[in-house]
Amino acid sequence: MMFKPVMTLCAGVCAAMVAGCARSQGPDDGTRYSFALQDGFQRLSGELSFSGDADGASQIRLPGAWGPEAGLDGQFSDFRVSVAGGRFEPVLVIDGVIHLEHAASAPLVLRYEFSQDYEGLPQWGVQRVPGLRPVTQPDFAVFVGAAAFPHPVWSDDRTPSYSVSFSQDGLPVSARSSLGDGSRLDTGPIPASRFLDTLWILGGFDQASRVVNAVNIRTALRGDLPLAPDEIQTQSEHMIAGAADLFRDTPFETYLIVAMPLPPLPDQSAVIGTAFHQTFMLLTTANAPAEEIRHTVSHEVLHEWITGRMGPTDTDTDPSRMWFTEGFTEYFTLLVRLRVGDLDLDGFLAAINALEAHYQASSVRTMTRMELIDHVWDSRETERLPYQRGALLAFLADGRAAAGGSDRLADVLAGLIDEA
Ligand SMILES: [Zn+2]
Structure with a gap:
C-alpha cells in the first residue's frame, strides 16, 4: 500500500494524503505548534498559535478521517482559545471545525489535549490497520500529521511556515519526522497538505x-x-x-x-x-x-x-486510478529491483508470472473497471485486482515498446514527472 x-x-x-494546492504567497506569521508530553508519551498538551484571517473569521479543522481510520476527533479534548492575548475560554467543535471570530488578523492560540483513543498497543479489530491510527504509549509515540494536528483553514492567500516543538517537564524532547530531527523543527513556507503529509516519531525507536x-x-x-x-x-x-x-x-x-x-x-x-x-x-x-x-x-x-x-491527486477518486498508482508502481518496483541486481531475470519473470497466475485465479477477474471503483475495498481479491491488471498492462506495453523500438514506458513516465 x-x-x-x-x-x-x-x-x-x-497511505493517502491530503491533496492541497499551494496558495500564492501572502502574509506569513508562521503557524506554531508546541507539545508538552505527559505520562511518558501518553498524552500531549498541545498549543497551536497563528494569526487569524484578515476578514475576522477563522476556522480550525480537526482530523476526522485519515486513510483507513475514522472518528479521529475522539483523540482530542479540552479545547480552549485565546484571542488577541485575551483569556483562554472553552470553545465548541461543530462538525469537526472550531469557528472563531476576531479582529482582523488577530493572534489566536488554541490549547488542547491529545492522546490515542483506545487501550494499550494497536490491535487487529480495534484499528482497521493497527499502527496507522496515532499511537501514544508510555515509552513511545508515532503519528501521521494529518491524523493528529488540528490545523487552521484560511480564506486568505497564505502559504505559512510551520514550527513544531516537543518538551517534557520543561526539557526539550527530540522528534524525528520528514521535516527533520530535533526538539524544534521549522519549515519554510509550505502548503498545509505538505505539512500534514508527515510521520512523527517520539521515544523508543x-x-x-x-x-x-x-x-x-x-x-x-x-x-x-x-x-x-x-x-x-x-x-x-x-x-x-x-x-x-x-x-x-x-x-x-x-x-x-x-x-x-x-x-x-x-x-x-x-x-x-x-x-x-x-x-x-x-x-x-x-x-x-x-x-x-x-x-x-x-x-x-x-x-x-x-x-x-x-503532483497532488484527489484522494476521493483514488480507486479509479489504482490500476496506475498501484499497478504501474508494482511493475516498476520489479523492474528497478531487476536493474539494481536485487532480482535476477528469472526472479523478475517469476514475479510477473505469479501476478498473472493470481490474476487468472482471481474470482473477481471479470469485474468491470467501473464496478471495481465502487468495490475495491470489499475484499483482499478486489484490492489486489488493480495491482494485477496495472502491472500486467505495464509489462505488456513496455514489452511492445521495447520490441517496436519506441520510447520505453519509463521514458513516458519520466516525461510526466518532468511536466509536474
Ligand atoms: Zn502502493
Whole structure:
C-alpha cells in the first residue's frame, strides 16, 4: 500500500494524503505548534498559535478521517482559545471545525489535549490497520500529521511556515519526522497538505542515519522485524538510486524509513507499507518472509515517483486510478529491483508470472473497471485486482515498446514527472 496523494491498501494499506494546492504567497506569521508530553508519551498538551484571517473569521479543522481510520476527533479534548492575548475560554467543535471570530488578523492560540483513543498497543479489530491510527504509549509515540494536528483553514492567500516543538517537564524532547530531527523543527513556507503529509516519531525507536550518494537515509525502527535494520536501509538506498536513474530524476536530500511490528495473526503474516512525503512506513508481523519486506520497502520507495513526483491527486477518486498508482508502481518496483541486481531475470519473470497466475485465479477477474471503483475495498481479491491488471498492462506495453523500438514506458513516465 501506499498512503500518498492516494490512500490505497498496499498489501493492506497504501497511505493517502491530503491533496492541497499551494496558495500564492501572502502574509506569513508562521503557524506554531508546541507539545508538552505527559505520562511518558501518553498524552500531549498541545498549543497551536497563528494569526487569524484578515476578514475576522477563522476556522480550525480537526482530523476526522485519515486513510483507513475514522472518528479521529475522539483523540482530542479540552479545547480552549485565546484571542488577541485575551483569556483562554472553552470553545465548541461543530462538525469537526472550531469557528472563531476576531479582529482582523488577530493572534489566536488554541490549547488542547491529545492522546490515542483506545487501550494499550494497536490491535487487529480495534484499528482497521493497527499502527496507522496515532499511537501514544508510555515509552513511545508515532503519528501521521494529518491524523493528529488540528490545523487552521484560511480564506486568505497564505502559504505559512510551520514550527513544531516537543518538551517534557520543561526539557526539550527530540522528534524525528520528514521535516527533520530535533526538539524544534521549522519549515519554510509550505502548503498545509505538505505539512500534514508527515510521520512523527517520539521515544523508543532505534534511530540511525546514513548518507549515500548525497542522500541521507534516516531510519526509525522498532520491535521484532523480519529483515535486519541494515538490510532495510540498504534496500531503500538501492531503490532510491535505481528509480532516480530510471526516471532521470534527482532524489530528495533526505528520506525517513519507519518500521514497526503489527500484532501477530493466527496462521498468517502481514506486511503493510505506506508512503508519505519523503517518508516510508512499514508495518509487519514478526513472521513475514524477508522477501516480502524487501519488496514492500521497494514498492513504497517507487511511490515517490508514482505518483509522488507527478503532483497532488484527489484522494476521493483514488480507486479509479489504482490500476496506475498501484499497478504501474508494482511493475516498476520489479523492474528497478531487476536493474539494481536485487532480482535476477528469472526472479523478475517469476514475479510477473505469479501476478498473472493470481490474476487468472482471481474470482473477481471479470469485474468491470467501473464496478471495481465502487468495490475495491470489499475484499483482499478486489484490492489486489488493480495491482494485477496495472502491472500486467505495464509489462505488456513496455514489452511492445521495447520490441517496436519506441520510447520505453519509463521514458513516458519520466516525461510526466518532468511536466509536474
Ligand atoms: Zn502502493
